[in-house]
């Protein structure tokens with residue numbers, strides 16, 4: 001695997017254009033701690049507020065409290081005998097009048113929380129990914145590094161890419177993630193909660209790349225642009241922990257989030273998802289002020305997964321996800337990968353065939369020179385595939 005400065009963190013694809021920077025993040029842990037002491041909330045629920053600026057955090061907390069009050073308001077009215085309107089008095093009056101500023105704020109708070117809960121809890125629909133005739137010949141290289149790569153990954157499948165060192169596996173992931181631009185060929189993503197392909201393998205796409213049967217095709221005739229790939233594809237590098245930059249988990253998790261004032265709603269959605277994702281990868285009990293380097297190897301790997309999962313990528317790329325981990329941590333990561341197949345489509349580069357094999361749906365082998373061939377899966381002899 002080669003390294004470039006652009007790959008200097010595990011969440012690189014998401015960093016583009018967000019205006020994210022570490023400087024403003026230094027105050028977050030303090031904000032979180034002060035919120036916790038004032039309100040007595042749990043760490044995870046506060047993490048949902050943490051990435052917002054100091055003013056924003058207070059506002060979100062305020063809305064959260066209003067939302068709780070708002071949910072209680074109808075019960076107050078019911079207790080008063082039903083049919084109680086704004087003039088009924090008591091708690092129902094203060095919070096129940098939809099025309100008052102407080103009433104509007106409450107209605108907004110409840111709506112926002114319902115939307116967040118629905119959005120955060122829902123599994124992202126699977127996406128089918130098609131790579132067609134992908135060739136990559138970087139300037140100055142004597143020969144192409146990738147040659148006419150064709151892959152089809154069904155929605156919610158795990159694809160395995162094997163191959164000898166130097167065959168171009170990492171290069172393929174970088175192109176798919178939009179970190180390098182292909183010389184020719186295209187990448188398409190088809191979202192929509194199901195396969196865009198019928199039983200005989202033909203495409204549901206029509207001639208101009210638009211979708212049929214409610215399937216949303218991203219990429220059109222020319223496939224996804226680099227920018228679109230950065231948005232829709234997540235990449236966890238080999239040894240992602242070596243690229244951590246945050247002083248604590250909170251900074252690491254929110255490093256690429258948008259900070260501009262107009263992105264308040266987007267940050268709020270990311271916060272809600274972060275809570276769910278931390279639970280999914282089993283890190284919900286780790287305080288957010290803990291430095292990433294203080295985590296175990298397996299926890300660091302799970303943190304790198306969480307950073308990408310918060311973005312809800314259509315396709316998640318993993319470069320040697322088990323490399324350098326002890327036996328227990330490897331089992332943890334394998335267990336999480338199994339669960340992740342329910343959430344997104346995965347393409348994994350790995351030499352650790354024995355552990356990854358039970359999860360694999362489709363497989364390819366890359367050859368020195370950058371070509372790629374399909375491997376029948378499951379193989380008759382797994383040991384024979386190892387090299």
Ligand SMILES: Nc1ncnc2c1ncn2[C@@H]1O[C@H](COP(=O)(O)OP(=O)(O)OP(=O)(O)O)[C@@H](O)[C@H]1O
Pocket residue numbers: 001002138140141145163164165166167168169170171172
């Ligand atoms: N920008 C570039 N210009 C020229 N050659 C490059 C460039 N990027 C990578 N290479 C070369 O392309 C080949 C493939 O590298 P890559 O890291 O993709 O291989 P790999 O299969 O992932 O190897 P490993 O299993 O060791 O990680 C290597 O020989 C590498 O030196």
